[in-house]
Amino acid sequence: MASSTVTSSQPNRPARPNLAFRRVRGQRSPAEFAALVRRAAREIGERVSCDARYIGRVEAGEIRCPNYAYERVFLHMFPGRTLTDLGFASRSSVRGRGARMDEEAPLADTTSPAHTTSGAHGVSETHGVYEPYETQDRQDPQNPYDMHHDHEESDVLRRAFMTGGGATVAAASLAPLGLPHDALTAGRPSLRAGTREASALEEAVRRIRLLDDRHGADGLYRRAAAPLRTAYALLDAGATRQATADRLHLGAGELAISVGWLAHDSGRYDDARSHYAEALATARMTGDPALEAHAFCNTAFLARDSGRPREAVRAAQAAQRVARPLGSARLMSLLALREAGGWAGLADRTGCEQALVRAQALYGRGPCDADPEWMSFYGEAELEGLEAQCWSTLGDWQRAARHAGRAAHLQDPHFTRNIALYTAELADDLARGGRPDEAATAGMRVLDLLDEVQSSRIQTMLAGTARVLLPHRRASGVSTFLERHASLPRMT
Incomplete structure (x- = not known):
């Protein structure tokens, strides 16, 4: 670290909050911003x-200077x-400094490219130079999940993750968690985990969620199982400090939920149930109410989808009991919607309506800093979409179609999968409500998105819509939709 102009103790000084950045966020929640x-x-x-x-870390002063991609984005925004x-x-005040010597990292890791620097780094930044306090999107050539340092490479990695096989996918799955393949296979990592491994685990959760938002679950599930195995291998190996162990447990629990959701959305309900149960056990072992509420939330959703509505109600109510002290009205709103879905499955219209009213009132309280990171998907569009599903289950097709149409219109374009989901819901509600021509138009929009989205849930919904529309072949656009739908590859 000859080029560093500071002592090794300086990077460990308390971070100074970034009040200017907090002011530009204004009244928006961190997730909305x-x-x-x-x-x-x-x-x-x-x-x-x-x-x-990431927004929280910027505002806390943990990220002193953003990487170049974020710099361009922030200067474009303001x-x-x-x-x-x-x-x-x-940037000149941090350029050329070496990465912090992680007090938790084993000595064997101090010579890795992310932990070394040379005098040349003080002149110009290159790939692999770690900007102090910026860990979320640092340009690390050893992290295949880092899709920011080279756009062409990021496309290659995404395609490998979605459709590839063999060594390419294995490398993309395992390397971010810092374990060699032979150590994972043996189930005995050679080194205890430090903050670098914990950060990589947290980043794996974000990447999986990001890819699911854009492309759906079917192409991701099998590949995502490898980081999950790595996460639990890290837990078995132990951590250098209790704070790191806590991060690893939380990361492993969130990753189990993410992988469980991929199984859920791709129709592998038994696998999803197992992953959610694993996350719930992790939450209870560590006494983490936020993780426990998340696991119960997804368990309720799965129970509804797999035909166990009473279990859905119980799981959603359990989630609400655990989540109430956390102080997030938006989380409580989502959990009320999960409960409403269970009541709808039980054909209890009164119970469903009461839960929906509660969900809307809680949502109306607005976002807050206590809202969990994983809830970034939950906005007005998702509220409308989940309400549409409740009315559809109750057989109120007109009301269901109205809410599904709003959901598709309101959804952020980033969430391609959800746009396809809401539009598929709309098509089905219109078809069952006696409006075949409008249903066919909505169905065609879903078909246009299936090149990007791989979701068994959406394909199953579309197949049901096609069956309902069969007797209406002569209606405007219906035959075209049916022919195009029939040409889709069969789901395996």
């Missing part, structure tokens, strides 16, 4: 995986302002 950042990135052709946690105006340190 993160969505604006992602949208601005798309406008200028950048790719950032910004989420509520024209005329500099990084300094947004509360960041100037």
Whole structure:
């Protein structure tokens, strides 16, 4: 670390909150502001995986200077302002410093590219140079999940993750968690985990969620199982400090839920149930109410989808009991919707309506800093979409179609899968409500999205719509929809 101009103790000083950045966020929640950042990135052709946690770390001062991708996005969002105006340190003040020597990292890791520097780094930044305090999107050539340092490479990695096989996928799955393949196979990692492994685990959860938002679950589930195995291998190996162990347990639990959701959305209900149960056990072992509420939330959703509505109600109510002290009205709103779905499955219209009213009232309280990071998908569109599903289950097709149409219209374009889901719901409600021509038009929009989205749930819904429309072949557009639907590859 000869090029460093600071002592090794300086990077460990307490972070200074970035009040300027907090002011520009205004009344938006961290999750809402993160969505604006992602949208601005798309406008200028950048790719950032910004989420509520990243915004929180910026505001806490943990990220002193953003990487180049985020810099371009922030300057695009706030024209005329500099990084300094947004509360960041100037790049020249951090350029050339080596990565922090992680107090938790084993000595064997201190020679890795992310932990070394040379005098040349003080002159110009290159790939592999770690900007202090920026860990979410650092340009690390050893992290195949980092899709920000090279757009062409990111496309290759995404395609490998979606459709590839063999060594390419294995490398993309295992490397982010810092374990060699032979150590994982043996189930005995050679080193105890430190903050680098915990951060990589957290990033794996974000990447899986991001890919699912864009492409659906079917192409991801099998590949996502490898990082989950790695996560539990890390837990078995132990951590260097209790704080790291807590992060690993939380990361493993969230990853289990993410992998469980991929199984759920691709129709593998038994696998999903197992993963959710694993996350719930992890939450209870560590006494983490937020993780427990998340696991119960997904368990309720799965129970509804797999024909166990009474279990859905019980799981949703359990989630609400656990989540109430957390202080997130938006979380309580989502959990009320999960309960409403269970009541609808029991054909209890009164119970469903009461839960829906509660969900809407809680949602109306607005976002807050206590909202969990994983809830970034939950906005007005999702509220409308879940309500549509309740009315559809109760057989009120007209009301269901109205809410599904609103959901598709309101959804952020980033969530391609959800747009396809809501539009498929709309098509089915219209078909069952006696409006075959409108149903066919909506169905065609879903078919247009299936090149990007792989979801057994959506394909199953579309198949049901096609069956309902069969007697209406002569209606405008219906025969075209049926012919195009019939040409789809069979689900395996």
